[in-house]
Amino acid sequence: MIPGWMKQTEQYAPPRDGGAFAIRTLRAMGGVLARIRVQRGRDGLGIPPVAKLLLLLAGLVTLALAQNRLLLLAIAALVLGYLCLLPARTLWAVLRPALGAALLTLLLFLPAMYIRPAGAGNNWVVIGKVFLSVTMVSLFNQRTQWNRITAALRKLRVPGIFVFVLDLTLKYIVLLGGLIVDLLTARGLRAVGRDRHKYRSVGGVLGVTLLRASELSRETWEAMVCRGFTDDYKGL
């Protein structure tokens, strides 16, 4: 026999909780971390990563220096031409940051264009250059595995400690990001109704993350010593 109160449909709508941008930022963080985790980066073109890295740098410098619009047009044709050969999903992953950056630049430059219409042509060139630069960088990032990038940096004589930190950082970002998402989920499940101490919990979440980071780093060091680390880092 089911009691009557169990059959009733409950109407509970949690009160609107304004100003939760801090929590939302942290959640967005979790999304970004997921993006790093899935970053597989199939190697495109079969060019060695060092060459790709140098090519990217050369491309960026050329683009930044170029004032000749024909040259800019040629670079645009080259980049977009390569871009249109990519599968649709990779394409979107490459274009999203580039479009975001270009849009932000457009918003920032609009007042300048309004104040000084004569300079608008140059401003458009800058916007186009921002778009192409970010496209090139994210193209490189999409088509190259991260550990190959760090190996390439090591070959270019970047100090070992820097490359080592770079490699570790990426791994820690994923681990700590997972921790942040977990902490926030736990906090969200426990906080019912209106929460007046959001900002306090932000300090707590990040503080705990930092403590966990130091714990992780100690464990990493112990693991390194156990595996015979000799102060020389050659890349993963």
Place this chain on the structure above:
Amino acid sequence: MHIPENYLSPVSCAVMGAAMIPVWVHAVKKTDRELPKEKLPLLGAGAAFSFLAMMFNVPLVGGTTGHAVGGTLIALLFGPNAACLAVSVALLLQAVIFGDGGVLAFGANCFNMAFVLPYVGYGVYRLLLGKQNGRTSDARPYGASLGTSDARPYEGGTGGIRPYVAAFIGSYVGLNLAALCCAVEFGIQPMLFKDAAGNALYCPYDLGVAIPAMMIPHLAVAGFVEAVFTVAVFALVRKTAPDLSYERMLADAPEAGKKKKYIPVFALIAVLIAACPLGLLATGTAWGEWGADEIAEIVTDGKALGYTPSGLESGWSLDVPMPDYALEGMNETLAYILSAVIGVALLIIIFKLISIPMKGRRNPS
């Protein structure tokens, strides 16, 4: 505060990058000596933490966003040199993986956020704590022996709020000085790099616009975001894990006492270097008063790099109608072909993007 690609001229980027090289070398050497080897992975952890802190975006007035950088915090916990490396790594990852901040502008971004911010923040913190803390830090083994349950193991007899106030002011000043450097870098672009018609080639806002646009939101909001962020995490760490502190690390290091003497000097140098762009500012306006000829000269000098490959005469400008038409006339076919390639590529890209949701409907995987 992340400067994107092409806001700064390549020359400025090169100058800022060159300015960062000695800082990095110094930081790597110093960290190597100072940081106990077992704390090495902590640098990666610090960088990861800094990366996460920088994603903490707060909407500001004027359509911009500010974020805590956490540079001062990391300097307080791991030392300014380690903070410099950690923030640099975080910035590099942001530039390469997320397109947040330019790859060429990496040097400039590092100068502002990985050099000025942590060193100034830490320097101000040390100055505010003064000698008092130096004395208590010598007595650190005693404080440490009290164990982690003690709420403030470092202060000895002094007030507990002082380090937090120092951390608050330090991070506030550090962030604002970094923002000022950033504004100056933006602001000198239109003075130094314009075409013959006087139109800016890179960032179009001069110092009069860039400094208020950067400083007002940072002074009013972002500085406080950074300071509150720093103090909140710093307080939690001091309470729960007092071992995790740069002062503690220095106290454990064999030549700790010797090092402390240099820190105020260091802060002074950092402030002086940060003030350097201000000197440039003064000379910049002086340049402006020289007259049009010299400016034209400087401008053509700056542009010569861009033009030599095309074999055009220097002094030619994009926005002067006549040569522009001439160019169009000369390379009309080439421009036409390139435009066609771009148009076709754009169409393919757009259709591929449109196809994403359609595919998703047909094939739920």
